[in-house]
């Protein structure tokens with residue numbers, strides 16, 4: 001089954017461990033995705049808080065872009081066809097049995113406070129950006145800073161407007177609730193939560209409340225379910241494939257449709273994945289399970305159609 005996955009941190013691990021994008025012992029690689037039937041993989045570049053606070057956000061991001069481009073070159077040298085999703089036109093090539101990628105930033109600290117840098121990232125292929133990670137940056141506060149009760153900064157509003165203009169998806173995963181509502185007010189394009197689950201089922205601050213889910217639906221937005229055990233179950237040891245199903249079913253119910261949900265596995269960014277969802281190869285048993293619970297039509301939507309429909313609205 002072709003699967004769109006809106007978040008993984010594999011690039012950071014490839015960079016730190018100097019490993020192969022084609023085949024590795026991490027949670028995700030191109031070989032396993034192709035074996036699954038192909039996929040659209042968002043490749044996120046995470047910038048640690050201490051790095052951008054030292055003014056090195058852009059340099060670090062360029063190193064990760066280098067890792068990404070070298071990874072793609074490696075695949076091409078193996079004779080694989082790799083589509084980079086850069087425009088609505090590229091979406092028409094999906095689904096296929098190949099490894100397709102969309103380059104993303106996880107942490108607006110990557111900009112080092114510059115809209116010019118944002119525009120260069122767009123030219124380099126970035127099409128989705130998580131405005132802020134869990135701490136504070138000069139765009140907004142993350143979930144660790146909820147006490148500040150603050151929304152977007154003036155710079156943050158400019159960043160959102162420029163992302164809307166360029167065609168970069170605005171990702172609200174990790175942002176504080178005040179920031180979330182402010183983004184909803186200021187973004188003119190549908191927003192995405194690339195890797196979050198339902199707060200009502202598991203009250204982790206990274207998860208989305210029911211009113212957030214309902215408001216996001218109205219924007220025409222999209223949510224990718226995260227596979228982190230702590231986001232799925234109170235005790236992460238209880239997390240399993242069935243937990244993912246429960247969050248999907250609950251969120252569909254709150255959102256009132258099955259058109260705006262999908263996956264944001266967070267592979268290579270999570271320390272406690274469900275015991276039976278240890279890597280990208282386990283999308284196979286996950287879909288075996290979901291196939292018993294949902295119609296074929298819903299399964300196709302969750303797997304990739306909803307994500308593509310969302311991207312058609314923002315790219």
Ligand SMILES: [Zn+2]
Nearest residue numbers: 106174195269
């Ligand atoms: Zn994250």
